[in-house]
Amino acid sequence: MTTTDVRPGTKDTSARLPGAWGLGLRRGGLELRQFFRQRDQVVFTFAFPVVFLFLFASIFSNDVKGAGITASQLYVPAMMAAGIMSTSFQSLGISIAIERDEKVLRRLRGTPMPPAAYFFGKIWLVLVTGALETAVLLTVGTTLYDVDLPSSPGKWADFGWIFVLGLTACALLGIAISSVPKSGKSATSVVVLPFLVLQFISGVYIAIDTIPDWMLNIGALFPLKWMCQGLRGVFLPDSAKVLEQAGDWEFGRIALVLGAWCVGGLLLCLLTFRWKNRRDG
Numbered sequence: 001m002t003t004t005d006v007r008p009g010t011k012d013t014s015a016r017l018p019g020a021w022g023l024g025l026r027r028g029g030l031e032l033r034q035f036f037r038q039r040d041q042v043v044f045t046f047a048f049p050v051v052f053l054f055l056f057a058s059i060f061s062n063d064v065k066g067a068g069i070t071a072s073q074l075y076v077p078a079m080m081a082a083g084i085m086s087t088s089f090q091s092l093g094i095s096i097a098i099e100r101d102e103k104v105l106r107r108l109r110g111t112p113m114p115p116a117a118y119f120f121g122k123i124w125l126v127l128v129t130g131a132l133e134t135a136v137l138l139t140v141g142t143t144l145y146d147v148d149l150p151s152s153p154g155k156w157a158d159f160g161w162i163f164v165l166g167l168t169a170c171a172l173l174g175i176a177i178s179s180v181p182k183s184g185k186s187a188t189s190v191v192v193l194p195f196l197v198l199q200f201i202s203g204v205y206i207a208i209d210t211i212p213d214w215m216l217n218i219g220a221l222f223p224l225k226w227m228c229q230g231l232r233g234v235f236l237p238d239s240a241k242v243l244e245q246a247g248d249w250e251f252g253r254i255a256l257v258l259g260a261w262c263v264g265g266l267l268l269c270l271l272t273f274r275w276k277n278r279r280d281g
Contacts, residue, residue, distance in 0.1 A: 023113055024120020031125040045091070045129065046136055049083040053137065056205065057145055064207070068239035071207070076141035077231035078204045083133040084163065085170045085195065085224055088126040092174030093191035096122075100277055101184030109275040119175070126171045134163065147235055155234050158251060162230040165258035169223045172265025179272045203228045209243045216245050223261045230254045 018026075036042055056079075057072035064071055099105050108118055141147035150156050174191075181187040199205055201215040202225035208216070219225040232240060233249030241248055 020114040020116040021120065023117035025124065027113075027117050027121025028124025028128075031121045032128055035125060035129065045087065046133055049079045049086060049133065049137060050140055052082075052205075053079040053140060054144075064240070064243065066239075067243050068237055070145070072145040073141075073147050073236065074207060074232070074240070074243070076137065076145055076147045077235045078228045080134055080137045080141075081166065081202075081224060081227035081231050082199055082204045083137055084130050084166055084227060085198075087129040087133050088167050088170035089174040089177070090191055090195050091129070092122055092126065092171055093177045094187045096175060096178035097181045097187035097191075098184035100178065100274070101187075103276070105275045122175070123171065126167060126174075130163070130167050141235070148237075150234055158230065159234045161255065162227060162234065162258070165255065165262060166223055166227040166230075169258050169261035169265050172262065172269055173223070176265060176268035176272050179274050183277070198222055198224045201225075207243065208245060213245070220245075220257075223258055226254045226257045230258075 053075055056075050060071035060075070062071055063069070064074060067074075096105070105118075109115065138147075138149075142149060150159065177191055177194075178187070181190040198219060201211060201219040202222070203211065203216075203219070204224070208229075211219075216225070229244060229249065230251065232244075233251060244250070
């Protein structure tokens with residue numbers, strides 16, 4: 001039996017490898033650099049919800065009867081929720097499916113990098129892009145459509161946990177749905193269709209009081225409807241409660257549903273995520 005002696009005054013660094021968190025930060029920096037280098041993707045990601053907000057707010061600009069707000073103001077928090085889901089669910093669902101198809105995931109899995117570091121990197125990506133998207137939409141809403149910023153710390157706290165829970169739930173669902181497409185080419189169709197349907201039945205494009213109850217009940221099974229409702233409760237006056245299905249903001253229920261989707265999304269990821277395509281064996 002032989003041993004390796006370490007000289008006095010020197011440090012044994014052979015076993016000291018960067019942890020998953022440290023590597024995740026570096027991976028997140030790489031993800032962000034790759035994202036911002038693709039200018040067309042950056043412009044489309046941030047401009048898409050802003051353009052839709054401008055279109056809907058311009059077409060439907062009348063006062064909402066009995067709510068004390070205009071239709072333009074009603075669209076601002078809804079588009080913010082859709083923007084959060086776009087930068088998390090849609091972005092991750094498509095990009096991970098493409099990376100899997102191009103065998104990027106297989107190569108990463110063959111390196112000493114802990115698997116968790118890859119997902120930490122994606123979390124940093126959606127956190128930064130989601131925050132920027134929200135800031136852009138909030139700026140447009142306050143400057144063009146007279147949406148008031150919350151005046152109490154409690155409202156800002158509500159905004160914080162809705163943003164974090166909603167972004168986390170949608171990001172986990174995006175990772176889970178990335179395993180559904182059979183190839184990178186079909187990823188956009190597979191991911192965008194359910195997201196588009198959810199926007200129509202969750203109160204993004206159509207006012208919540210004009211959507212049939214059975215559609216709202218389906219939309220209530222998913223995070224987007226609750227994100228829209230929660231952000232309306234943060235940025236709209238209490239007089240707008242009458243537009244909600246329950247006649248109230250239901251912050252407690254919103255927290256429970258989004259928290260449950262965080263747990264459920266994590267379980268779906270653990271059960272379904274694959275590092276290589278099914279056709280690769």
